[in-house]
Amino acid sequence: MPINSKIVVLTTCFVAGAATAKDRDESYHADFVFGAPAESTEAWEVTRGGRLYDNWYATQDMDKPEDTHPAWPASNVKKSGGVTTRCKSCHGWDYRGADGKYGSGSYQTGIAGVMGYSGDATALEALLRAEPHGYSEDMIPKDHAQYISTFLAKGLDDMNTVINFDTGEVAGNIQNGAAVFQTTCASCHGFDGRALDWGDADEPGYVGTEANANPWEVLHKIRNGHPGVEMIALRAFDLQVGVDVLAFTRTLPVK
Numbered sequence: 001m002p003i004n005s006k007i008v009v010l011t012t013c014f015v016a017g018a019a020t021a022k023d024r025d026e027s028y029h030a031d032f033v034f035g036a037p038a039e040s041t042e043a044w045e046v047t048r049g050g051r052l053y054d055n056w057y058a059t060q061d062m063d064k065p066e067d068t069h070p071a072w073p074a075s076n077v078k079k080s081g082g083v084t085t086r087c088k089s090c091h092g093w094d095y096r097g098a099d100g101k102y103g104s105g106s107y108q109t110g111i112a113g114v115m116g117y118s119g120d121a122t123a124l125e126a127l128l129r130a131e132p133h134g135y136s137e138d139m140i141p142k143d144h145a146q147y148i149s150t151f152l153a154k155g156l157d158d159m160n161t162v163i164n165f166d167t168g169e170v171a172g173n174i175q176n177g178a179a180v181f182q183t184t185c186a187s188c189h190g191f192d193g194r195a196l197d198w199g200d201a202d203e204p205g206y207v208g209t210e211a212n213a214n215p216w217e218v219l220h221k222i223r224n225g226h227p228g229v230e231m232i233a234l235r236a237f238d239l240q241v242g243v244d245v246l247a248f249t250r251t252l253p254v255k
């Protein structure tokens, strides 16, 4: 099949939004997305943990829970249902909870961050099974709790050193970011970041849209990938490479 028609087929599938690699029945992707290497490196484990932190159910191809998490504060009526069970919803994309960007806005909960958490895998699993978390083994199995613990121990980038907390401005080299983006990200997102759209007709969601609205979220995804799809992760490279890409993506069209 010529390359162009392949791209058209992929793009068409993505337009619907939440389709995962499994929905699309592309088994060659499914192993990358949901499987694990026979001998996994620490970098890979950190990224799997990072995607679980982002969205544990999409990362495992599970249904989104219907109920609001019991620890979600009643004071926040803006969010409810399954989204409130994602680690990031309480602890933040910058891992700082109430001390970070979620100190205000639609995800305000007053809950502390996870930056600097020092528990090992056993301690973290116990923490996740107990109150206030209450994740069962069916929700987050033991090996997945381990990936999250590796992520918490090795994967929490200090975003305050590279993204301006108040303005969202990014301390990155745009030219270098463009070089990386054009040779990697563009294979799926297009050169201008608009080949995939997770928004709707009125409010499109492109790489440029997201990078300007929430650079903390986009840096997390650049470093760890996006749950349930075959997106790459730049974790094996220096943080600065991801920061450069982030700086470039903020120059891309938002509409």
Ligand code: HEC
Residues within 6 Å of the ligand: 052, 053, 056, 069, 070, 071, 072, 084, 085, 086, 087, 088, 089, 090, 091, 110, 111, 112, 113, 114, 117, 127, 128, 132, 133, 135, 140, 148, 152
């Ligand atoms: C609905 C909100 C909520 C969600 C979702 C949530 N947590 Fe928590 N988490 C809490 C609360 C509450 C605490 C206690 C800290 C506090 O009181 O501010 C906590 C504490 C923690 C701590 C710190 C413990 C310590 O002693 O420093 C870690 C680590 C943690 N959570 C990891 C996770 C992980 C991993 C996930 C996802 C699998 C997750 N949390 C999902 C609410 C949540």
Ligand code: HEC
Residues within 6 Å of the ligand: 014, 017, 018, 181, 184, 185, 186, 187, 188, 189, 196, 197, 198, 207, 210, 211, 218, 221, 222, 226, 229, 230, 231, 232, 234, 245, 249
């Ligand atoms: C192999 C394909 C692929 C590559 C390469 C790739 N992505 Fe993605 N990316 C995806 C898919 C698929 C989605 C999910 C889109 C959706 O939900 O419709 C996604 C989602 C995203 C999202 C946000 C989604 C959201 O819901 O907030 C961002 C931001 C993003 N990618 C940025 C990047 C950047 C930057 C790079 C390069 C470092 C990159 N991607 C490389 C496939 C890819």
